[in-house]
Amino acid sequence: MALHLFARTGHPDFLDLPWDEPLDEWDDPRLVDIPAGLHRHVVRFVRYDQGLYVFKELPKRYAEREYRFLTFLREEGVPVVKAAGVATDRHRDGEPLESVIITKHLPYSLPYRLLFSRRSTHDLVDSMLDALVDLLVRIHLVGFMWGDCSLSNTLFRRDARRLAAYLVDTETGELHPNLTDGQRGYDLDLAMERTAGELLDLEAQGLVPDGLDPVWFGDQLLERYTHTWDVLTAQETFAASDRDRIRARLNAVNALGYDVGEVEVSAEDSGAEKLRMALHVVEPNRHRRLLFERTGLRAEESQARVLLADIDGYGAWLNETYGHDLPRDVLDRRWYQDSYLNALSRVPDDLWGRREGPQIFAESLDHWHWIMGEQGREMPFEEGVDDYVREILAPAEVEEVVSAEDAFTAPDPETGPLPMPDEGP
Numbered sequence: 001m002a003l004h005l006f007a008r009t010g011h012p013d014f015l016d017l018p019w020d021e022p023l024d025e026w027d028d029p030r031l032v033d034i035p036a037g038l039h040r041h042v043v044r045f046v047r048y049d050q051g052l053y054v055f056k057e058l059p060k061r062y063a064e065r066e067y068r069f070l071t072f073l074r075e076e077g078v079p080v081v082k083a084a085g086v087a088t089d090r091h092r093d094g095e096p097l098e099s100v101i102i103t104k105h106l107p108y109s110l111p112y113r114l115l116f117s118r119r120s121t122h123d124l125v126d127s128m129l130d131a132l133v134d135l136l137v138r139i140h141l142v143g144f145m146w147g148d149c150s151l152s153n154t155l156f157r158r159d160a161r162r163l164a165a166y167l168v169d170t171e172t173g174e175l176h177p178n179l180t181d182g183q184r185g186y187d188l189d190l191a192m193e194r195t196a197g198e199l200l201d202l203e204a205q206g207l208v209p210d211g212l213d214p215v216w217f218g219d220q221l222l223e224r225y226t227h228t229w230d231v232l233t234a235q236e237t238f239a240a241s242d243r244d245r246i247r248a249r250l251n252a253v254n255a256l257g258y259d260v261g262e263v264e265v266s267a268e269d270s271g272a273e274k275l276r277m278a279l280h281v282v283e284p285n286r287h288r289r290l291l292f293e294r295t296g297l298r299a300e301e302s303q304a305r306v307l308l309a310d311i312d313g314y315g316a317w318l319n320e321t322y323g324h325d326l327p328r329d330v331l332d333r334r335w336y337q338d339s340y341l342n343a344l345s346r347v348p349d350d351l352w353g354r355r356e357g358p359q360i361f362a363e364s365l366d367h368w369h370w371i372m373g374e375q376g377r378e379m380p381f382e383e384g385v386d387d388y389v390r391e392i393l394a395p396a397e398v399e400e401v402v403s404a405e406d407a408f409t410a411p412d413p414e415t416g417p418l419p420m421p422d423e424g425p
């Protein structure tokens with residue numbers, strides 16, 4: 001039996017699987033049924049000790065492309081599912097079988113149909129649009145033309161009050177040093193057409209909120225994308241005396257959640273009145289990186305922003321209590337143990353699997369502030385968390401496909417330092 005199996009380290013070796021059978025004929029107790037987006041290939045989910053993996057059967061050329069693209073995009077900091085391996089040159093009784101790409105199942109990922117059918121998300125349509133726009137802009141910035149942008153090929157994860165979009169299906173993509181306007185336009189046209197089609201289908205099933213017009217959705221996608229792209233990439237000419245232009249532009253970029261790595265200013269000729277400014281924008285991961293450095297926690301960008309603000313608030317309160325400024329790392333650690341872990345430890349075991357830790361914390365904070373406003377009184381955070389658990393988390397549906405036992409294991413504050421993070425979702 002010829003088989004070429006290429007698996008990334010840190011994942012199972014996958015050698016125990018029946019590679020000489022077509023994917024849809026696999027029969028193994030570890031196979032699990034999970035709600036997935038609409039798809040054309042055979043897709044199966046297999047559970048290992050290391051987690052859940054997704055197997056997709058497709059022609060060798062596409063499997064290898066998808067593996068390469070996913071790896072490249074991940075290295076560039078773009079939110080994509082994690083590629084774990086590819087199996088090619090498979091045969092059954094001498095007859096060739098298609099190849100298989102293996103990805104790690106994206107934890108707590110929500111297909112769009114589930115989001116619409118459950119209606120449990122704040123400003124769902126708006127959050128979805130922003131998440132999708134963010135994803136498109138980010139892949140375009142690194143020169144990737146998706147060629148298949150649709151809601152089915154996107155997975156969503158909760159991100160504080162927003163959603164974060166992850167790219168799943170890349171086999172039709174193309175990688176270029178830079179995309180032309182035509183290539184970006186093509187991707188956008190497809191995105192508008194596909195999402196409109198998907199929403200029309202949902203509408204037919206009565207799953208779309210009243211008044212949501214699929215054409216409006218596509219128009220919004222284009223409008224928001226164009227705005228973001230222009231702020232991030234437009235070359236701007238300004239008068240040499242107008243230095244504030246640079247600062248204003250950096251602020252506009254930051255307001256969209258992005259950072260600027262370099263600003264390039266050039267003059268047409270020396271002594272010119274007019275300067276030209278071009279920005280080199282970097283991936284909007286600043287808060288998640290900072291949160292990870294300070295606490296070891298992995299979170300989405302908006303979650304990280306919320307948690308970092310809370311760390312600062314908590315630190316200021318501790319300093320005031322102690323009457324002097326404690327070192328930064330002491331404050332971070334105190335927050336982690338006394339605020340973060342303390343809050344999460346109030347979640348009963350059987351409720352794990354509804355949300356991830358950082359999301360529970362961010363939602364608890366929101367709920368706590370809301371309830372104090374409603375009742376017009378101060379309340380200890382613990383009480384707010386308990387109310388959140390009772391009123392919001394307990395009635396919520398399970399969103400993780402792993403069993404509740406392995407969803408969250410709090411490290412022992414006595415023996416362990418901060419938890420060993422896994423590599424992120």
Ligand SMILES: Nc1ncnc2c1ncn2[C@@H]1O[C@H](COP(=O)(O)OP(=O)(O)O)[C@@H](O)[C@H]1O
Binds near residue numbers: 035
């Ligand atoms: N790594 C993953 N994590 C979670 N869900 C996944 C993952 N890979 C695929 N899926 C699910 O499977 C569906 C089909 O995958 P996709 O790559 O789009 O297949 P196809 O090429 O057949 O369209 C997706 O819409 C998604 O719901």
Ligand SMILES: [Mg+2]
Binds near residue numbers: 169
């Ligand atoms: Mg697909």
